Amino acid sequence: MFEKSLKQLGDALRAKKISSVELTQSYLDRIAKFNPELNAFITVNPEVSLAQAQAADERLAAGTAEALTGIPIAQKDIFCAKGWLTTCGSKMLSNFVSPYDAHIIAQFNNAGAVNLGKTNMDEFAMGSSNETSHYGPVKNPWDQTRVPGGSSGGTATAVAARLAAAATGTDTGGSIRQPAALCGISGLKPTYGVCSRYGMIAFASSLDQAGPMGRNAEDLALLLNTMAGFDERDSTSLQRDKEDYARDLEKPLNGLRIGLPKEFFAEGLDSDVAQTVEAAIAEYKKLGATVVEINLPNTRLSIPVYYVLAPAEASSNLSRFDGVRYGYRAPEYGDLTDMYEKSRAQGFGEEVKRRIMIGTYVLSHGYYDAYYLQAQKIRRLIAQDFTEAFKQCDVIMGPTSPSTAFKLGEKGDDPVQMYLSDIYTIAVNLAGLPGMSIPCGFGENDMPVGLQIIGNYFDEARMLNVAHQYQLATDWHSRAPQA
C-alpha cells in the first residue's frame, strides 16, 4: 500500500478497496513509529486528519470524489492551515495557530485530500540541510547520520520513508529540488507565478514558489493539477488557462533536445554524482533524445546574486515578526525597543539572523546601488542566458546538487560551503523558470543522486513527460530506504 502511486490509491479509494480513514490511520501509525527518529513532522493532528478522512469517505461514497479525494498528503509547515500550528520551523511562530488557509491548503481541502500533518523545515526556509529548524534536524532515511537537504527536508524524508503518500514543498533557491535529490524522490518547482503564494510564509517573495514532492513524475502531475492556478489574492499569480499537467506524460521522447550546460559539469561537482548523472543522460539518448552542449556563463554569479536579493527581501518580509500581534515575545523586556530586540534575538535562529543582517546591510543607504541594484541587473543577465539556451534545446539537464547527502553537522559552521550546495538550483529561481529533480541512481555511499531537469517557462507538462518516460525505463524512483 505504501508503494502505490497516487493514481493507484485514488482508484483503490474509489473502488472502496480501502477507506480514507484506514489509509490515513495506517500513515499515522507509520508516522508514530518512525517520526521520533526521523523528525520529519513538526505537527500531526490525528483527530483532525481522521475527521477529514471521514469526510472524504462520505464524498467517495457519494460519488463526488476527485483525483486526490481521501489521499493523505503532508504539508510543509510554511503553509498556513486554519486551526493548525504553523511554525515555519521557527521559535518565533512556535505558538502560532493560523486562523486562515493558504491558497494551496484550500486547494487540497477542496479536492478532498487529507492533511496528514505539517512537515519539518529549515527555519523560515533558510537552509540546505534542515539543521536550522527550531524543531531539530530531520534525518535522511537512507542514512540517519546524514542530512535530508533543505529547506523542504521534512517533506523529502516523509515521502522517501513512506510516511506520506506525497507532500508539498517550497523552493526559493532549491528547497524542493535539493532535498528531493538527497532523499531520492521527485520534486518540481513550477514557473514563478503558477502556484499562489497566498498563505505561504514569505522568505524571498520574488523567488518563492510552492511545488509538489512525491515518488514519481506521475504523482507530481496530479498534485500540480490541484496546486496550480490563478489566485486574485496574489498579485504575482499568473492568470492562465487551467491545464492538465498529466496530458503529455505518455509522449515518446524521440527528438527531444537536451541541453547540457558545461558550467554544471565543472569543478566542484563530486565525481560519483557526475558519473550517475552522465549515465542518466545516456539513458535519455537511448529513449531517443539528442544532446547539445550549452553555455550559461552568468550562472557562476548565481550564488552571490542570490545572497544579496534573497536576504534583502527576507529582511523586510521577516519584519512583521516583532512580538507585537502574534508569535514569540520575550518574557521580560524594558521599553519598546528592548521588546523588539529581545523578542527577535530570542525568537530567530542564527541563520535567519545572519540573513536579516545581510539583507539589511545591502538595502542600506549608500550600499543599495552597489549590491541590490547590481544584483538585479545580473539577475536579468542570468535569465537571458537561459532564454538563449532554450533556442538550442527543449530541456536543460544536469546534477541537482554537487554532492550526495552530507553528514549532519558537517557544514554547520561554514555557511558558504552550505550555500554552495544550491549552486545548480539557484539560477532557476532567479530566472523564474520551472525546475525539477528526479532520482537517477546512487553515489559512493549508496546515497541517492538527483537529476535536475530545467524547462522553459510554463513547460511543466513537458518536463513531467520527460521525467515520466525516464521513470518508465528505470526504477530508481521506486527504490526505498530500509525501514
Place this chain on the structure above:
Amino acid sequence: MSWEIVIGLEVHAQLSTQSKIFCGASTAFGAEPNTQADAVSLALPGVLPVLNKGAVERAIKFGLATGAHLAPRSVFARKNYFYPDLPKGYQISQFDLPVVGQGQLVIQVPAQGKQQAYEKTVRLTRAHLEEDAGKSLHEDFHGMTGIDLNRAGTPLLEIVSEPDMRSAAEAVAYAKKLHSLVRWIDICDGNMQEGSFRCDANVSVHKKGTPLGTRREIKNLNSFRFLEQAINYEVQWQIEQIESGNEIVQATVLFDPDTGETRMMRTKEEAHDYRYFPDPDLLPLEISSEWIEEIRGEMPELPDARQIRYIGLLGLTSAYEAGVLTSSREMADFFDACVAEAGPNNAKMCANWIIGEVNAQLNRDGLDMAQCPITPQQLGGILKRIADNTISNSGAKEVFRTMWAEGGEADAIIEAKGLKQVSDAGAIEALVDEIIAANPSQVAEYRGGKDKLFGFFVGQAMKASKGKANPAQLNEILKKKLAG
C-alpha cells in the same frame, strides 16, 4: 535685508475608497478598535497585498486636475521601519517612481492689511500612493499601549509641493485650495478632524540672495489654523535662533496646539534609514492612456475652468465673486442651478445673493452648502420676481427669510404676504402728488438746490405705499414732479 520665509507642504489626503488600498477591509471611520483589521491589515504570516483600483483612479483624477504628468509605469516600494502600529514592519509607498509627477496649483491669497488679494502658482513636485499606519492608543491602558489597526492600510495620496510658499498665509491658501480641489474631484472627504487631510510643513528662513536655510519639518497639522500658527511660531523661532548666533539643525518637530509652540521630535541624525526597495509582492503599476482618457471623460468641470466661465458670465470685475463661488463644488453647483432658473441676465444678482444672503444665513445657522434649506431653483424664483419688478429688493428679502424658515415657492409667498409692488404709474403719480402737497417747505428747499432731500421724498412715498411702490418708477416720477 529682511528674512525670506520658504515653505513647502506635504499633504496626506485619505482617498475615499470603500475598502483599503491593499485588501478588502472597510475604511469607515470610528468603528470599534480592530474590527476592520483583517488578515492583511494584521500582517499575518503569508498574507499578500492586492492593489485597490479605486485608489489608483483617484490618483489619476488628481493628476488630471493639477495638469500633472501621469507615470505610465510607477512602482510600489517598501519603507522599512519598526513601530507597533505598522504591522508589517514596512509601509508600502512609492519612492523613486511615483504615480503622479510634476503639476501645479493656482492659489488665491486673500487680502491682509495693506496687502491686496493676489493669485500665485504653486508647483507640485509629485503625488504618490501609500498606505496609512494604524494608531497607537496611549490612554486607558495603564502603562501599556493599545494598538488599533482599523486605519492600517487606508489609502493615502501624499501630495508634495515645491518650496514655493513665502508666508503662512500662502501656505494656508495652498492647503485650502488643495482641500477644496480633492473634495471637488471627489477623491477625499476632506474631514480634517478625522485625519482625512493632514499637512506636514517644511519651513526654513534665509536672507534673500543667500542660500536657502536649513529646514525643519512640522508634522501632522490637522487644521488650517494650526498650520498657520505652527508656521508663524516656527518662523519666529528660527529667526531668533539665527539672530542669536545659533545654527538651525535639520529636524522633525511637532506642534502643540495648547502652547502654540513647536517642539523637537527627532534630528536628522536620529532619522531612520528606511531601506526603500521595490515591493516584490506587487507588480509595477501600469496606467494606459485609454484608462486615463476614460477617467478624464468622467471628470467634473474643474474650479479654475469654472472660475473663468463665471468671469465671462459676470464680467471681468467679478474675479473675486467667481473665486468665492468656486471655493467649493457645492456652491458652484448651487450658483449654476440658480442661474439656470433666474436666467443668465440675472447671473450677477444670483452671485450677489449667494455670496451675501445665502452664505450669511448658512453661517448663522451653522450649515454648509449641502445642507442649505432652500434649493437654487427656489432662490432663482425670488430673483426672477425682482428682475421683472414684481417685488422690490426689500420685499425679496422678506420672501427669502420666509422661504428659509418655512419653505414654499416665491410666487406663493409674494401672494400670501401681499408683497407685490405697485407699478401702476397713475397710482404712483397720485401718491407723489400727495407727498409734494404735504411738504411744501421741503419742496421749496429741494428746488432751491438741496438735492439731498430727494431721499426724504422717496422715503415718504415708500412709507405711503407701504413699501410696495416700484422704486425705479417712483424715482422717475418723483424727479419729474419735483422738477416742477
